[in-house]
Amino acid sequence: MSTKNNHNTAAEDFSVAKRLRQPFTGSKKIFQQGSRDDLIVTMRAVEQTDTPLEHGLEKNPDIPLYDTSGPYTDPNINIDLSQGLTSIRTAWIQERNDTEELSGYSSNFTQQHLSQEQWKVPQFKRTRKPLRAKAGHNVSQMHYAKRGIITPEMEYVAIRENARRQDIQDQTLTSQHLGAHFGANIPTEITPEFVRSEVACGRAIIPANINHPEIEPMIIGRNFRVKINANIGTSAVTSSISEEVEKMIWATRWGADNVMDLSTGKHIHETREWILRNSPVPIGTVPIYQALEKVDGKAEELTWEMYRDTLIEQAEQGVDYFTIHAGVLLRHIPLTAKRMTGIVSRGGSIMAKWCLAHHKESFLYTHFHEICEIMKAYDVSFSLGDGFRPGSIADANDRAQFAELETLGELTKVAWEHDVQTMIEGPGHIPAQLIKDNVDKELHDCFEAPFYVLGPLVTDVAPGYDHITSGIGATMIGWYGAAMLCYVTPKEHLGLPDKHDVRDGVIAYKIAAHAADIAKGYPGAQIRDNALSKARFEFRWEDQFNLSLDPEKARSMHDETMPKEAHKVAHFCSMCGPHFCSMKITQDVRDYAHQQSLNNNEALSQGMQEKSEEYKKSGLYNKV
C-alpha cells in the first residue's frame, strides 16, 4: 500500500506487504468453535518434529499458542486494505437488538470531513453506517455482564485464554512451578461464566466498540494472561498513513494484544479510519491529541463542546478505548512544581495548561458523567490516564502521582455506576523497590480495576535501551498484578519508533508478559518454555526456532555462525564446538549409565552398585 503524496486512485495497490503476511515457519492456524457456528476462535499451533530414540521415534505434539496476528498470517484469507477486514461480531451485535444504525455520522467534524471535495490523503471508502445504542440502552460488555448475560465476546475470550492447553497431556510439557500470585485468583480453566463475573465486577474489561466489529475479542484483567499494548501513530514531524497501518499489522504479528493510535499532526481522522478497518485487535486513542490539533495546539482554546464532538467522532469510527486524563485536578497541579521532570504525560500537561489558563477545574472532570453517557452508547472503555505519572525515578510514587490515582479511584466508581468498562493507567519511571507499592495502591484505591502500565523504567540512564529498562519493571509489575503492559521501544525519549523499534519493543514486552504469567502461575503458561527447552536439549533446532517468540531472529542469529543446513541437526553450536557441548555430553552420560546397567552391574563397584540402584529408582533407565 502506498499512500504518500497522491490521492486514492483505483490504480493503487492495497495488498499487504509480503513480510507482513508471511505465516510463521513450522506453524499452522488452528480454529476452535464455540457454542455457535459463527464463534470460531483462531489460534496458532507449532508443529514439532519427532525425537529420534534408540528404538524408533518419539512423537512430539503440536504446541498451540495464543495468537494476536489475526487473518494476516492466514494464507487462505485474501486481504485488501481498501476493503478492511471481515467483521466477525456483526451478527452478535445485531442480535442484541439494542443498537440503531445512524443515517450518518453525528460528529460535526466527521460530517465536514466527509463533505470535502477531495482529500490530501487516500480516503478509506466507508461501506457501513455507524451504530449507536438505542435511546435508553447501554451496550457495554459490563452492562450485559452485570445482568448475567454471557455474550459471544465473553465466550470468545474464555476459549482464547485457555489456548487449547487441554490438548497437551504429556506431563513433561505440562509440569509447571507454583506461582506467587499476590492475591490474584486464577482458575485452572477459564470459563465463559468466569469471564462474565470478572467483567461484571470491573476486575476485567473486554474493549469492543460496537463500531469495531472486525476485532478478535480479548480481555484485560489480573486473573487472565498479561497483555501488551503497542503505541503507533504519525507525528507532525514524520511518518505517513501507510507506514502506521503497516506498523499496526507488524505489531500484532509480533504479539501486540492492543494498539494505540497516538497520531498527531495532519490527517489524524483518516489515519485512524485506515487502522481501525484493518485491525484485528482493539484500538485505543487519546482524543485530546486530536482535539488540540483542532485548536492549532493552543491548549487554552480547548472547549468541552469540541472535545465532546471529538469523542463522538472517534466512537463512531470504532475506537475501543479512550485515554482520558480526567484525574488531572487544578488543586493537584502545584504538587508537580518541585518535580525533577514536572508533568511528562502529554495529555496531562495539556489539561494542566487548560486548568491554569481558565482557573477552572478540568472539563474532563466536570463533564465526566456526560462522557460516561457517550462511552456506554458505543461501548468505548475508559483508560483513565495518569497525567501526573513520574517522568523520572526521582518523581516516582510522589504525592502528585498518588493524589491523581486516588481521583481515578473516585472516577472508576462513577464509571461503574454507568456500567462503563474502565482500566487505570500507571507509570512510567519507578525504581524496582517501589513498584509493588504502586500496584498495591492501584488495586486498593481503584478496586482492582485493571492496571495498564507504561513500563515502568527501573532506571533513567539508558536511553536507546529503554525497551530493556522498562521490560524489567514491566515483568515485575505484571507479576505483582498489572493487567496490561504498554510497551516502550528503544527509541523512547529519542524519536519516533520505526518498524524495527516496534518489533524490538513488542518482543521485549512479550517476554515481560510471559515471564509474569509464569511467575503468577497462569495455568499452562510454562508449556511453551518446556516444549522449547525439550527441543533445545534434543537438538531439534528448527523446533526451537519455531517455538520462540521471534523465529526469524533466532534462526538468523544461529545461521550467522553455522549457516549450513547440516548444522540444523548438529549436536553442538558455534558457541561450544563439537567437544564441548554440555548437552551432548549429558546425553553421553546417560548412555554410559545405561550401558553400565546392561553389563548387569557386574563391573560395578559396591559404590556404583548403590548408584545404579538410585538410577533405577530415579527412572534414568526409562528415560534413555
Place this chain on the structure above:
Amino acid sequence: MSTKNNHNTAAEDFSVAKRLRQPFTGSKKIFQQGSRDDLIVTMRAVEQTDTPLEHGLEKNPDIPLYDTSGPYTDPNINIDLSQGLTSIRTAWIQERNDTEELSGYSSNFTQQHLSQEQWKVPQFKRTRKPLRAKAGHNVSQMHYAKRGIITPEMEYVAIRENARRQDIQDQTLTSQHLGAHFGANIPTEITPEFVRSEVACGRAIIPANINHPEIEPMIIGRNFRVKINANIGTSAVTSSISEEVEKMIWATRWGADNVMDLSTGKHIHETREWILRNSPVPIGTVPIYQALEKVDGKAEELTWEMYRDTLIEQAEQGVDYFTIHAGVLLRHIPLTAKRMTGIVSRGGSIMAKWCLAHHKESFLYTHFHEICEIMKAYDVSFSLGDGFRPGSIADANDRAQFAELETLGELTKVAWEHDVQTMIEGPGHIPAQLIKDNVDKELHDCFEAPFYVLGPLVTDVAPGYDHITSGIGATMIGWYGAAMLCYVTPKEHLGLPDKHDVRDGVIAYKIAAHAADIAKGYPGAQIRDNALSKARFEFRWEDQFNLSLDPEKARSMHDETMPKEAHKVAHFCSMCGPHFCSMKITQDVRDYAHQQSLNNNEALSQGMQEKSEEYKKSGLYNKV
C-alpha cells in the same frame, strides 16, 4: 592488531583500533590519589553544559562515574598490545615481601610451550618472571584482611566504590529513594577498613592474582556495587586471538567489571596471555576446558596431575579466578536424570562424565585441599562452579541444583580455612517467583560468600533476546543479594557472540546492575539518573547522551529522525513534534503560573488565590 594466519613479526601493528580507544564524548578522566603516591584511582567525569534561566545561567556539576575502561579511554596514554599495560600493583606486591620471583614457569605445559621452535600464532613477548608465594606464605587478600592488614588493593577499591559522590552537593542530584536491601548492610561511605572487614569474613572478594599486576583492583560483594562479568573466548569453530583481545577491551569499554576467557579449541594458552597482559580488569577462566583440550576432548582421560599442571600454568600467567566445579559429586549425578535439560554446564557435564567413567568421586573434590594450596600461593580466587545449574526453568531449584549448592557451602568453609577468596556460581534459568529462594539459600548455605550468577533467564521462549530474558532475572537477583552478574548475550543458545552481541549483553547487564544498586539503596546510585533526567527535562540533549550508558547509541537513535544540529537544543523531539512536547508544555505551565503571581493575584479567583498560596509554599517561584 592483526594476528590471523601469520607469525608474530616486528612489522605487525599492535596499536589498538581507534573505536576501542575513543574517549567518551563530553567525558574526561579524573584521578583520585589515596594514602600513597602510587595509589591513584581512575574514574570518568561527564562535563555538563549550563542550564539557561531567565536571568543568567545555572551551572551543572561534572558527574563522576565508576569507570571500568582502564587506560584505553585515556588519550594521554600510549598503548602497545605487544608490550601490555603498565603494572600498577608491582610495588604493592613486592613490599609485602612474601613472594619470590621464579626462575621460570613451574608448569610442564608452559615449559614445553615456550620451548617450541616457532608458534602458529603470534607470541606475547614475556618480560616478567612469574611470582609465587614464598614457602609457607599465603598471599591472598583474605589472608591479609584476617590479619588486620589494609592493603593498597583494599584502599583502592574503597575509593573506587565511593566514586567521588561527595563531589555532588546539590540535593536535586543527591536525593535518592530508600532501598529495600534484604539484609545487605551498606554503609553511607565505603572505608578501607570496611573493605578489609568484608574481605576478612568472606562476604567480599578482591580478585587480584600476584601475576596480574596490570589490573585496577575491584571488589565483589553484596555490600558493594553490583558487578558484571562478560564472557569471551575463542571456540574450536570460530574466532581468533586478536578478535578476543578486542572483545575484552570492547567489553570493559561498555562496563564489564570482570572478563572470563572461556577459550576452547587451539591456542588457549597464548590467547590467555594476550588477554591478561592487556586487561585492566580481573580475568577468570574455567581450567577444565583447557585440560580437556589436552586430552583431545576425552573427559575420561582427565587426570588430577594434568589438571594440577593446568592450574599452575594459568596461575603463573595471572588468571584472577578459576571456575572449579568441585561440587559435582558422583552421588548427585542421578538427580539430573529426569531433568528437562540434564546437565547444561560444560564443566559440570565433563566432570559428571569423568566420575561415571571411573566410578570415582571427582578429583576436584578429593584434591580440594591441594587446589587451595595452589590458589593461595598466587591469590587466585575460587569461583565454585554450579555444574548442575538448571538449563531450563523447568529444572530450576530442583534437588540436583540445591544438593550441589550445599556441597559448595562445605567447600567454602574449606577454602576459608586456607584463607582463599571464594565466590559461588549460580544459575541459569529461574522463573521470577523462584529467584529469591535461590539467593536466600545461597546466602545461608554458603555463609554470604559472594553469589555470582548467570542471568537468570526468567523464561526459555526468547532465543535471540536472552540478554533481555536474563537481564530481568539479573536485576531481581542483584537486588535480592547477588554480588556479580554474568552477562548473557543475544546469541546465547545460538552461537558465539560477536562484538555487537558483547556490547548488547554488557549494556543490558549494566542496566540490571545499576537498577539493582538503586533498588538496594546503594549510596549515590541515583545521582546519574537524576542528572540525566534533569538534562532531559531541560532539553540538554548532549548532556543526556553523554550521561547515558551508551552515548553513541542514544545520539545515533536521536539523529535518525532529527539529524540537524539545531535539534540538539530543540525543545521537542520527533516523537511528539513541536506542539506536543509535554516537557515544553510543563515549562509553559510553570511560566504561566509565575506570570499569574506577578499580576499580584488580582485576577485570581478565590480558588486560585489558595492555589497560588500553595504554589508559594511548594517553591514553584524559586524554581522558575
